[in-house]
Amino acid sequence: MSHLHYAILKNRSLIAIGGEEATHFLQNLVTCDLDQVQETGAGFGALLTPQGKILFDFLIAKTEDGYLLDTPRETLAEFSKRLTFYRLRAKVVIEALDDTMGVIASWHSTDTTISPAFSSLGVTISDPRLADLGNRHLGVIADMSKAMVLAGASEETPDVYARHRISLAVPESLSDYAYSDIFPHDADMDQLNGVSFSKGCYVGQEVVSRMQHRATARKRMILISSDALLPEAGATITADGKPVGTLGSSTQNGDRHLGIALVRLDKAKAAHDKGVSFICDNIDVKLDLPEWAKFTWPSDPADV
The missing domain is CATH 2.40.30.110 (Aminomethyltransferase beta-barrel domains)
Incomplete structure (x- = not known):
């Protein structure tokens, strides 16, 4: 059994999205299929420009009363503002969470007994991009860190996690590309479960679908x-x-x-x-x- 490693990803922040129309709101806006997120509990997606380029991206986790978006801290305020812009009169609540809440990544463990330790502390998901990346834990950083220590995990720096990610050749926004510069296909989002080609329309969908069906990437x-x-x-x-x-x-x-x-x-x-x-x-x-x-x-x- 491999040893469990974890890192507090200080460059990531959370946006909570709730309300009775939250699923419908996101389904018509982002690249991932919210029906699949409802089924599996997690997803990877992006909000695109009308021209089909990546404006913001995120991992998404289903919660009891909505969703948590795991997204770069650097663009947290801008992303929240843009989501609010699209909300219009929809019955949706959008909240950028404070620094006590955040993201921990864990990897290199075949022990599944750690998940129950997080049931009352936050949300644990398998990374929807690639299983080998490990798990993401979204919630109160201090509480989740204590749970990791109690589980016998070794804390690593974010640079060690970055080495793990880069070794798997999984790109990351702001580290490997700037927002508004490239299309989802350029960032391999179509390969990493980040784009649905079967759901209805969303912002930038026409351009992305054309690249897919014409194989022009x-x-x-x-x-x-x-x-x-x-x-x-x-x-x-x-x-x-x-x-x-x-x-x-x-x-x-x-x-x-x-x-x-x-x-x-x-x-x-x-x-x-x-x-x-x-x-x-x-x-x-x-x-x-x-x-x-x-x-x-x-x-x-x-x-x-």
């Missing part, structure tokens, strides 16, 4: 690795002097340095077929698709 978040320390986020990845992608967050895992990069698959594949090396700030790097990815390298540049 050319850029993807993938794994980048090197023997040398990777540069800061935003560095350009080139092949034969031509840009093919941009580096996001990075970490060191053993002897290797790993990162997440937004890459043009067609350009990267063409360079690879020619035997051209990939360079990021004068460092040789290797590009790989995530193990969980359903997309592949194009067999021909015209395929993407």
Whole structure:
């Protein structure tokens, strides 16, 4: 049985959404299917611009009286304001919770007995993006931390959790991309259970559906690795002097340095077929698709 590790994610905050029309309100607004959230208890989604780009994203957990949205603290006020803007006269209550409430991530444990310890403290969900990421615990930070200690878990820093996430090649907003810059497909949200293509309309839905059905997603978040320390986020990845992608967050895992990069698959594949090396700030790097990815390298540049 693997040992349980946890980290208090100080860069995350919670928004509580309740009221008799909360489900209907969110269903018509965000990318994830609230019917599925009702069934499974958790989801991953985004609020898009009318042009289909990611304006805010979140993990969502079902509670007894509504939902909790786990979202970046940096944009908490803006997200709450935007949700309120869309509320109009709907019978919905939207509340940005204070700093006593927050998010803990736990991972590397096969012991399921910890969940009952949180039944009266908050909400525990399996990360809806990828099971290997572990669990998210939403509630009063102090109480949840005590429960983790009593469960024998080891507290880690957020950087250790980031290493865990990056090693799995799961992108994160604000660390790997800026809001309003990219489409859900670019951030692999369609691969990580973040977009429903079967529910009704929502903001930006037409653009996202068109990309899905026409298979026009050319850029993807993938794994980048090197023997040398990777540069800061935003560095350009080139092949034969031509840009093919941009580096996001990075970490060191053993002897290797790993990162997440937004890459043009067609350009990267063409360079690879020619035997051209990939360079990021004068460092040789290797590009790989995530193990969980359903997309592949194009067999021909015209395929993407």
